[in-house]
Amino acid sequence: MSQDKDIPLAELRRAQPRFSGFEAGHRACLGCGEALAARLVTESAGPDVVYANATGCLEVFTTAWPxxxxxxxxxxxxxANAAAIGAGMEAALKAQGRSTRVIAMGGDGGTFDIGFQALSGMLERGHNVLYVCYDNEAYMNTGIQRSSSTPHAAVTTTSPAGRERMGKRHLKKDIVSIVAAHHIPYAATASVAYPADLRKKVRRALAIDGPTFLHVHTPCPLGWGHDSALTIEIARLAVQTGLFPVIELERGGVAGVMPIREQRPVSDYLRLQNRFRHLFADDVRAREELEHLQALADHNIERYGLRPGHEADPLDTEGADTVKRGGVR
Amino acid sequence: MSVKITRGSFARPGTSLQFDTGSWRIQRPQHRHATAPCHAACPAGEDAQAWLALVEQERFRDAWETLIAANPLPAITGRVCHHPCEAACNRGNYDEPIAIHHVERLIGDMALEEDWPLPPSQTNGDPREVAVVGAGPAGCSAAWHLARSGYRVQLFEALPEAGGLLRSAIPPYRLPAAVVERELHRLLARPGIRFLPGQRLGRDFDLDELQASFAAVFLSIGTQRGRDWSIDGATPSDLHVGLPLLKEWMDVGAIPTWNSVAIVGAGNTAIDLARVLKLSGVPEVHIISHKAIPGPGVAPDDAMPAIRREIEQALEEGVVIHEHRGVQRLILRGEQVIGVELVHMKKLPDAEGRLQRVAFEGTESILHVEQVIPAIGQVVEPEGVQSLLGQRSFFRVDDRGCFPDHPRLFTGGDARGDRGTVSEAIGDGRRAALAIDRLLRQQAGDPPSPAQQPIPAEQLNLNYFETAPRPRVPVLDVARRASFAEIEGPLDTRQALGEGERCLSCGNCMACDNCWTLCPDVAVLKTREVASDGSHYLFDYGYCKGCGLCARECPTGYIVMQPDL
Structure with missing residues (x-):
């Protein structure tokens, strides 16, 4: 069908009925979950915000000189220092008596590993900053090296599958618990598969005085080895299997969860991704690892109480993203 | 743009909008309207998805006007149609199909209650006249569509009133007479349609006269003659035949109350007659059917052709159906029937692979009844149309309903022989009217066919919908049906709005914002106006990298990816 030539696109782009803090023309790969998450965060945070960004894909693909x-x-x-920069900007704005909010952000490498010390300091000092971690579960920008966020049994260039190991030997670091242990007012997880939930959490965090943390699960088609069209499908399955629990923690305690109405087996999630392909080989170790990942998902569900109640929750994994005619969600 | 930085100078901010990421693309998303399964399945040609979308927006009158663009009798079809749309509905793969026929009935009734006028013609009046013979559902539909196209229509009817089988053979518990009366009254009063009752083809006028004085002729004369019936040459002396008996009951409201009756046949007449007899107090009513009671595991071509809901209600009321059974012999005392000998029968392929009925020896049984009533179908009454009919029982015509050697002569409805429902007749009327319009405007070829492949459920993304129960309408208890009052009650307005909301909008944009929300490359733009393709979104191909996310996540299957190298 032909594009409507009567509507000038540039003009239409300026008139979009949402805040555009993040524009087209960035160099993210096709189907990038992180680009989508960053757009949703800026959209929900609005114009009166300054951002500090750690090194990583997001920084690189959004700012190709000039x-x-x-x-x-x-x-x-x-x-290493996005949280420290964010903390400094917050202190400066406070000294000037300004109400502009600060968001610091990084990938899983810049948050779980390299920027972890600065993050812990920012949280401990009580800076009024929202820290957003876009988690694509490896160092994608430098060539898919494992991070402490890479899930157990996933293949990266530095955790290959072979005779010795079935992908990464270690477990994914439980960052949100560690962050929440700083006794901060609000820490939450979210997924690009549930944009309405993600937006709500950004607004909620920004309304709180004090350090807040948002951990967003963002599939990476290149690093995870899946078709670019499957980004949302895979993110949704991570939540529906229980491998990525969507939760809210206040002062370290669980304050809210997205219940799983119908738990999917982890294999539904894993088999769509090349980084887990070795788990479907005819190999006794592969079968054991599949069971291991299933047990990790079941453990998450038990730990956070993700099983549905007697009545279906309209905001559970099946209902949270129901669409309506006219776009009202 | 490049800016050279020297000591003391500054860089002007450059926007990534200067960078054309669209050049990376090897496939592009496009909006594509696909036919919804309900639309493809509707014998009358209604696009239920389109009018349900309007119902959801509480635009009931717009919904009605969209509906009658295909079918001018929604209050009638909403009651009597076997609704193949609902069997095809993609929502059936998810929870329960949309209650399309209940909503159709509601908006049809709403139009009658609020007296909405039929919209005027789409085109300027055309002085040419078209004759329509027979004011049943096919004839009324043809008259309406011809009048909408601007022609003047003369609608001939042998009986004093219009309606055909709607008035004479569908019992009031399915279709109250007042609904037929009001729906037809509005149609016949429409400017451009001249209704001529009491005019019988072959008695008051003949085919040659019609062909000489009208630009085109549509023959919707139905099937007015019962098929001959006998068992090895034997017929009971007091033979009653299904359809005439039903018509008589419709006319006078009384029917002989025998003690036990066997009706031979598996169609709607057999079922209707059985129910009328049962509800009138006949203690034992049997139906002898070559075919099976429809249900899970029954192949469609082995199932009784009657409407499934009517079969179910007949069983509820106590009618006994003997499936896969045929009458082998009439047991007579003198010339009076006292029973029938039944035998198990089934359709099996013969040596050439053609299906033939086979009776199984050793399965005979005796059923004692006072009456055997054949309801084995009707054929075209040859009077006045002998030259067209030849030795056949029905007219043989092409898809549009046109006779092979008579380019300006069309037929439709029961007279075709391959039809059997009100909705098919209405669809025939519409198709013939479109063909006549093209013929008279001298447009070549067949009319554009909407018969595209319907969009399957796999092409929708059902993650974005929430389960919700199909509404139930009040149904009259079996004990209270002897009054012959309408058995099914109406849907209420709130329930209808809910059905609009439950509709998955298969193959059509519902402006849910999903593509706009999920594009990582900010390449979907939302417009306040409706874009030229009917959606509210445009793809900005300057930036779209062709990842395919929007197509994959489109709940209604309205976005498809096309190669773009």
């Missing part, structure tokens, strides 16, 4: 995809004040310094 262009920027950001329509908001945005700063990048190092891999």
């Amino acid at each position: 262009e920027s995809a950001w329509r908001v004040p945005w700063m990048h310094s190092l891999f």
Whole structure:
């Protein structure tokens, strides 16, 4: 069908009925979950926000010299110090008596590993900053090396599957518990498969005075080895299997969860991704690892009480993203 | 753009919008309207998805006008149609199909209650006249569509009133007479349609006269003659035949109350007559059917052709159906029937692979009844149309309903022989009217066919819908049906809105914002106006990288990926 030539696209783009803090033309790969998450975060946070960004895919693909995809004040310094920069900006704004909010952000490498110390310091000092971690579960920008966020049994270039190991030997670091252990007012997880929930959590965190943390699960088609069209499907399955629990923690305690109405077997999630392909080989170790991952999912469900109640929750894994005619969700 | 930085100078911010990521693309998303299964399955040609979308927006009158663009009798079809739309509905793969026929009935009734007028013609009046013979569902539909196209229509009817089988053979517990009366009254009063009752083909006028004085002729004369019936040459002396008996009851409201009756046949007449007899107090009513009671595991071509809901209600009321059974012999005392000998029968392929009925020896049984009533179907009454009919029982015509050697002569409805429902007749009327319009405007070829492959459930993304129960309508208890009052009650407005909301909008944009929300590349733009393709979104191909996310996640299957190298 022909595109409507009567509507000038550039003009239409400026008139979109949502805040555009993150624009087109960025160099993210096809189907990038992180790009989508970043757009949803800026959209929900609105214009009166400054951003500190750790080194990583997001920083690289949005700011190819001399262009920027950001329509908001945005700063990048190092891999390790996004939280420290955010804390500094917050202190400066506070000294000036300004109410502008600060969001610091990084990938899983910049959050779980390299920027972890700065993050812990920011949380401990009680800075009024929202820290958003876009978790694609490896160092994708530098060539898919394992991070402490890479899930157990996943293949990366530094955790190959072979005679010795079935992918990564270690477990995914439980970052949200560690962060929540700083006794901060609000820490939550979210997924790009549930954008309405993600937006709500950004607004909720920004309304809270004090350090807040949002951990967003963002599939990476290139690093995980899946078709670019499957990003949302895979993110949704991570939640529906229980491998990525969607929860909210206040002062370290569980304050809310997205119940799983129909738990899917982990194999539904794993078999769509090449990084788990070795688990479907005819190999006794593969079968054991599949069972191991299933047990990890079941453990999450038990630990956070993700089983449905007697009545279906309209905001559970099946209902949270129901669409309506006219776009009202 | 590149900016050179020297000591003391500054860089102007550059926007990534200057970078054309669209050049990466090897496939592009496109909006594509696909036919909803309900639309493809509707014998009358209604696009239920389109009018349900309007119902959801509480635009009942717009919904009605969209509906009658295909079918001018929704209050009637909403009651009597066997609704193949619901069997095809993709929602049936998810929880329960949309209650399309209940909503159709509601908006049809609403139009009658609020006296909405039929919309005027789409085109300027055409002085040419078209004759329609027979004011049953096919004839009324043809008259309506011809009048909408601007022609003047003369609608001939042998009986004093219009309606055909709607008035003479569908019992009031399925279709109250007042609904037929009001629906037809509105149609016949429409400017452009001249209704001529009491005019019988072959008695008051003949085919040659019609062909000479009208630009085109549509023969919707139905099937007015009962098939000959005998068992090895034997017929009871007091033979009653199904359809005339039913018509008589419709006319005078009384029927002989025998003690036990066997009706031979598996169609709607057999079922209707059985129910009328049962509800009138006949203690034992049997139906002898070559075919099976429809249900899970029964192949469609082995199932009784009557409407399934009517079969179920007949069984509820106590009618006994002997499936896969045939009459082998009439047991007579003198010339009076006292029973029938039944035998198990089934259709099996013969040596050439053609299906033949086979009776199984050793399965005979005796059923004692006072009456055997054949309801084995009707054929075209040859009077006045002998030259067209030849030795056949029905007219033989092409898909549009046109006779092979008479380019301006069309037929439809029961007279075709391959039809059997009100909705098919209405569809025939519409198709013939479209063909006549093209013929008279001298447009070549067949009319554009909407018969595309319907979009299957696999092409929708059902993750974005929530289960919700199909509404139930009040149904009259069996004990209270002897009054012959309408058995099924109406849906209420709130329930109808709910059905609009439950509709999955298969193959059509419902402006849910999903593509706009999920595009990682900000390449979907939302428009306040409706874009030229009927959606509210545009793809900005300057930036779209062709990842396919929007197509994969589109709940209604409205976005498809096309190669774009």
